[in-house]
Amino acid sequence: xxxxxxxxxxxxxxxxxxxIMPNEDMYLHSKAKFLDEVISLLxxxxxxxxxxxxxxxxxGASNDFEKATEIxxxxxxxxxxxxxxxxxxxYDKNQQDYPGLKTYxxxxxxxxxxxxxxxxxxxxxQSKKLIIQYKGLIEQLSVxxxxxEYLTKEEFESIIDDFSKSKAQSKNLKSxx
Numbered sequence: 001x002x003x004x005x006x007x008x009x010x011x012x013x014x015x016x017x018x019x020i021m022p023n024e025d026m027y028l029h030s031k032a033k034f035l036d037e038v039i040s041l042l043x044x045x046x047x048x049x050x051x052x053x054x055x056x057x058x059x060g061a062s063n064d065f066e067k068a069t070e071i072x073x074x075x076x077x078x079x080x081x082x083x084x085x086x087x088x089x090x091y092d093k094n095q096q097d098y099p100g101l102k103t104y105x106x107x108x109x110x111x112x113x114x115x116x117x118x119x120x121x122x123x124x125x126q127s128k129k130l131i132i133q134y135k136g137l138i139e140q141l142s143v144x145x146x147x148x149e150y151l152t153k154e155e156f157e158s159i160i161d162d163f164s165k166s167k168a169q170s171k172n173l174k175s176x177x
Contacts, residue, residue, distance in 0.1 A: 043127050
């Protein structure tokens with residue numbers, strides 16, 4: 001979904017916020033859409049690890065982990081989007097009232113737990129690859145954000161366009177050499 005605005009000004013519990021607005025109302029979501037959303041949720045932690053080192057990660061991504069886990073769990077237990085576990089509906093609406101009561105076996109619960117961890121680990125690795133790939137762009141954005149504290153959609157798109165053009169020119173120059 002397109003970025004509407006980015007801010008590094010603290011808002012409520014968030015230390016920074018990126019507003020996104022879908023192009024259209026979505027009633028149906030694909031597995032690919034869910035995985036992309038989880039990849040973007042895990043960027044904060046991946047960026048901390050890449051830019052500051054694994055020993056300097058913070059608690060800043062805790063809400064992102066919660067959302068990512070919820071998306072992946074629902075993808076598996078509610079929407080049947082896992083090849084091994086589908087087409088069974090494992091989601092139990094009564095789980096909150098009776099947390100110890102499950103409508104499936106412990107073995108299935110273990111498989112679900114393992115799959116949630118695997119999907120999240122894969123998305124996290126994808127986040128890290130993207131951050132490494134676009135590290136220069138992220139550094140450019142951070143300089144502007146530190147100066148202005150926020151970016152509009154148009155400013156964000158302009159920076160991305162300029163970055164893309166400079167990468168393309170650099171690539172063309174390298175191929176000529």
